[in-house]
Amino acid sequence: MSHFILLALAGLLAGTMNAVAGGGSFVSFPVMVLVGLPPIAANATSTVALFPGTIASTWAYRDDLRGIAGVSLKLLIPISILGGTTGAILLLVTPGAAFDAVIPWLLLLATLTFAGGRNLGDSLQRYIRIGRPTFLAIQFILSIYGGYFGGAIGLMMMAVWTLIDSSELKAMAPTRTALVSAANGAAVICFAIAGAVRWPEMLAMMVSAIAGGYYGARFARHLPPQVLRWFVVALSATVTVAFFIRRY
Numbered sequence: 001m002s003h004f005i006l007l008a009l010a011g012l013l014a015g016t017m018n019a020v021a022g023g024g025s026f027v028s029f030p031v032m033v034l035v036g037l038p039p040i041a042a043n044a045t046s047t048v049a050l051f052p053g054t055i056a057s058t059w060a061y062r063d064d065l066r067g068i069a070g071v072s073l074k075l076l077i078p079i080s081i082l083g084g085t086t087g088a089i090l091l092l093v094t095p096g097a098a099f100d101a102v103i104p105w106l107l108l109l110a111t112l113t114f115a116g117g118r119n120l121g122d123s124l125q126r127y128i129r130i131g132r133p134t135f136l137a138i139q140f141i142l143s144i145y146g147g148y149f150g151g152a153i154g155l156m157m158m159a160v161w162t163l164i165d166s167s168e169l170k171a172m173a174p175t176r177t178a179l180v181s182a183a184n185g186a187a188v189i190c191f192a193i194a195g196a197v198r199w200p201e202m203l204a205m206m207v208s209a210i211a212g213g214y215y216g217a218r219f220a221r222h223l224p225p226q227v228l229r230w231f232v233v234a235l236s237a238t239v240t241v242a243f244f245i246r247r248y
Contacts, residue, residue, distance in 0.1 A: 003035040004204040011205035015053035015212025019060075019177070022154035023114055023232035024050055026107075028205060029151075030239050037198055039100050040091065043149060044187075044196040049205035051188045053213025054181040060218050061174035068175060069165040071132060076175075077182045079136060083143020084183030088190035091148045103149075104247050107240040110151030113159065115233045130163050139179075146183035147190075151236075154180050 010031040014024030028050055032042035058065075067073055091099070130138070138160050146153040154176045161172055191197050 003201075006031060007035065007201055007204040008208045011049060011053075011207070011209035012212045014050055014205075015056075015209035015214075016216035017212075017232060018050060018054055018154070018180075019057040019213050019216030022176075023110075023152055023236060024053070024209075025149075025151050026110070026232060026236040026239050028209075030242070031205075032198075032201060035201065037201065038096060039103055040094070040096055041196055041198055043091065043099075044191040044194075045198045045202045046205070047150065047184055048188045048191055048197050049202045050209050050213075051181070051184050052206055053209035054177055054184060056210050056214035057177045057216065058174070058181050060214055061177055064171075064174040065178055066171075066175060068161050068172070069132070069135065071135065073175070073178065075136070076139060076179055079140050080143040080146075080179045080182035081186045083140045084147035084186035085190060087144040087147025087149075087183070088187035089147075090144070091187075092190065092194050092196060101247060104240060104243040106149045107151060107236065107243055110149075110153075111233065111236040111240050113152045113156050114236055116155075116159070130160075132164075135160070135164050143179070143183040146180060147187040150180075150184065150187075153183070 010027050014027040016024075017027065018024035025046060028046040029042055032046050033039060037045060065073060067076065139157070142153060142156050142160065145156070157179060158172050158176055161167075165172070
């Protein structure tokens with residue numbers, strides 16, 4: 001019972017974080033491992049548990065959805081779905097030991113991306129300009145990462161978007177949520193079909209993640225995300241160090 005209470009609390013926090021600043025998997029994934037799930041099952045179960053929360057956030061943001069740099073969602077969503085499907089299949093065929101070895105490095109990549117935030121996009125913008133074909137290719141690659149692991153995937157997307165779109169990050173948040181939902185939704189279907197999901201743990205986390213995702217998105221319009229973002233940076237750094245110690 002204590003495990004299920006922990007999963008519910010983690011889902012509430014992760015859903016809120018995803019809606020406001022991203023990084024919810026830094027809570028959901030390690031908690032799944034903590035309660036005893038193998039890493040691949042923990043990642044798949046975490047993805048499925050948080051998915052309804054991102055859908056709730058997308059619904060809350062529905063009036064603000066738009067394309068990026070003139071590229072419509074009608075094109076970006078199918079690309080994200082295809083990438084998410086590819087990433088999920090790659091995860092399912094990855095040996096458990098190999099995934100266990102690469103987890104700390106994926107967490108480190110996500111932590112550095114999260115710490116960079118808007119500064120990362122601004123720094124890249126000084127040296128890099130991308131056109132629409134390159135943008136679509138990168139969006140596909142990022143969606144593969146989203147289906148495979150997904151830590152800080154929303155911020156990675158927005159860092160790339162700043163290279164082609166001058167909009168503020170807050171204005172990009174609804175689209176970020178929608179495209180992350182598209183990539184994760186494809187992964188969810190793959191994980192469910194493959195039997196990679198631990199359903200009792202998933203349900204315990206999912207219900208509270210929906211509440212966190214919906215109300216987090218409602219409040220995100222009025223709250224500065226900086227405090228939560230730096231909380232996520234500190235949390236993700238701690239989780240990353242813990243997984244490096246655990247593995248090496």
